[in-house]
Amino acid sequence: MATVFSRAALFLVAAASFVTAERVIRFGADPYVSDLRNRTLRVVTKAANGFVLISDVDKDGNNVTGNDRFRGFCMDLLSWMSTELGFKYEYYEVQDGQFGIYNSTSEKWNGMIGDVLYGKADMTMAPLFITSERQTAGEFTLPYYDNGMTFAMKKTASRTSNTWGFISPFQGELWAAILLTALAVGLFQGVANLATKDIDNEPQGDAQEDKDEDKETGFWEAVWQPFVALVQLGPEFLPRSSSGRLSAFFWGVGILVAISTYTANLAAFLTVRNVDNSITSAEDLVGQKEISYGTVRTYATWVSFKTSTTEPYQSLGVVMKAKEETVLVDNLQEGLDKMRQGKYALFADSAELDYHASRQPCDIQTIGRVFWQTGYGIFLPKNSKYTSEFNKVIVTAKERGVFDALDAKWIKSQECSGTDQSVLESSVIGLQDMLGVFVLVYGGMALAVIVLIGEFIHTCAQDVKKSDAHPKTLAGAAKTRLKGMFSRRNSKERSTRNNPDSNISHWP
Structure with missing residues (x-):
């Protein structure tokens, strides 16, 4: 009886710590023994920049197998969790390459969600977005990475009137x-x-x-x-x-080069127009026709847009549905390429978009506030006895700064710091x-x-x-x-x- 009370208390404390970010109050003095200790879990994952990197060779070019093929934020996190809870794990990559969407025709889930629900895997470990639809099929742990939805566009130079602009x-x-x-x-x-x-x-x-x-x-x-x-x-x-x-x-040769360079660069300065200057939020995309917008058709983002009943997301979803063949993409990289071609806004997880926006070639930017904020969680079968175990260790990781360290190591980047002065500044000849x-x-x-x-x-x-x-x-x-x-x-x-x-x- 004491053991049951201890477990319940720890779960409640973990939940309270996550919500209020305050101190943890521990009940009782009995040491808690994890049900995961000495167990080996089969973990399904999917490649995602920064979070999950999958390769058959290491950084030295040597062939690797098994768990050594997997690196990233999620891998380091699960390794830390396994040390805390005393379990072992085996990774494998999801066969269809999908996170998991419910097919109403076949009445089945695909991707990682399907693998867990149909017994192929014990849990997921990837940047899997917590949604209400997925929550009804199984259950998620507390979010281990706070996240939401946003959109990104190609970074364009902003130009304002300047009397002395000809010297720019x-x-x-x-x-x-x-x-x-x-x-x-x-x-x-x-x-x-x-x-x-x-x-x-x-x-x-x-x-x-x-x-x-x-x-x-x-x-x-x-x-x-x-x-x-x-x-x-x-x-x-x-x-x-x-x-x-x-x-x-x-001197004449020098003048020839200088004037040619000046003329070409001045023309570029004068023809730059920030066509996206009025787009500062998702609301600004509604009603305008110059910039198209979409998302990845296999992401939960698309499902959320189709089922949303709040504005402006409902209107955005209606437009995406009408132009589905031209605005939806099959994967994130295709969306990034389409966005870099100009006049296209891509909706996706804010963490994924921030990852690419903070890295070379520094030509895209996330816009507006983050909406539909939930986060990434570990997906397990319904009524899993391991959920509370992971909730407890997630709270502990937050207290110890584990997530901040992993975020700095794998996700955040300083490659594009200082480039927000606009693209024009990078083209000024020095x-x-x-x-x-x-x-x-x-x-x-x-x-x-x-x-x-x-x-x-x-x-x-x-x-x-x-x-x-x-x-x-x-x-x-x-x-x-x-x-x-x-x-x-x-x-x-x-x-x-x-x-x-x-x-x-x-x-x-």
């Missing part, structure tokens, strides 16, 4: 690098222009000087040219020196993406510097070969030329200031 295709650091590179190229071309001009063969007379002013380009005009080329206005002059032309060529272009431009400038040094030496050598009024050594010629690089420009600016009638404009 490139990151700020890339814009800064482009402008600084344009300045660097301009400064180099300005120096190259001054270093290689023939400062000795100056035309005589103010008239000739004014005539040639338009033909020669000053330092600041040369600096300005890369910025003009950047917006494709066309060059106002072409560098005279080989080094200047070489740097202009590599400096790292264009690094090769800058390597090309600056590599070309380095080559142009070598050419410029050669040109300068060659020009100085020509100065030495001239009349006696010129330097007699290469070093002297180089010194004279370096001193005179800016002298002519300065003298022309003074001449212009002294001649207010001059029509010649100069860069400041």
Whole structure:
């Protein structure tokens, strides 16, 4: 009599602990001995991402058999339960690959539910949704994983009006690098222009000087040219020196790549539309025709939609029934593929959808609140003497944080953390993406510097070969030329200031 009371008390305590999540009050001091101890249970299961993974080889590529073929949340949980209750178990995969739905025509259950009801298995161990229909056929333990229904859609980029949106295709650091590179190229071309001009063969007379002013380009005009080329206005002059032309060529290649990339990315930004922007709940799907929606035809979700008498689920079920051939899918993967093609919402277990939404390629998202919340449970035959045993150990697992640890190990993932800023942010071009272009431009400038040094030496050598009024050594010629690089420009600016009638404009 004491034993019966002890068992009943433990069951009630377990149930109370699950509902209220408060402390467990234990009655009596007699140790409780499980009816499962030393028993071997035949357990039916079904592959489900994260919860049940079935493979004939292990992670090292070795062939495995028996229980070693099965891994996942459910397997770790049952292993822990067996240690607590002292039983053994043997897994097998359900033959028809179904969770279990009642066929009103044949009046039979299929899948794992059928295997348990017809004596092939002692229990299930898989992410099996607790429903009232299944509960009438057999019985479930307390939920070992809180779950419900929700729907998911392809993640789309949201775009809002932005006055400065035209700069969005490139990151700020890339814009800064482009402008600084344009300045660097301009400064180099300005120096190259001054270093290689023939400062000795100056035309005589103010008239000739004014005539040639338009033909020669000053330092600041040369600096300005890369910025003009950047917006494709066309060059106002072409560098005279080989080094200047070489740097202009590599800068032109860089501009070509940058503008092509910017144009393509800007077009993508401007054509993005968040067509699903108004879909924030299941209610929003009712009445609209742009987005179709469905579920897996063999899931309990479909049965629930067909039998629901509450809105909006009844209306959603009516629409799914009318379009059954096009909106229902045969398995979850087919539904995910259909969803990724766009304009399709998939209803399924929230845990399954969350699993896929939190993993690469991070292109889907669950939407709205979770509804029809019950959870996953272990299914057993009606009036099973093991139900209370499992209820007790499920409560114990909750108290010890077993489920949280397994959830973190098998279900939750950080792969997609930080991607909720929208898909657009991932398509913004950064400096790292264009690094090769800058390597090309600056590599070309380095080559142009070598050419410029050669040109300068060659020009100085020509100065030495001239009349006696010129330097007699290469070093002297180089010194004279370096001193005179800016002298002519300065003298022309003074001449212009002294001649207010001059029509010649100069860069400041």
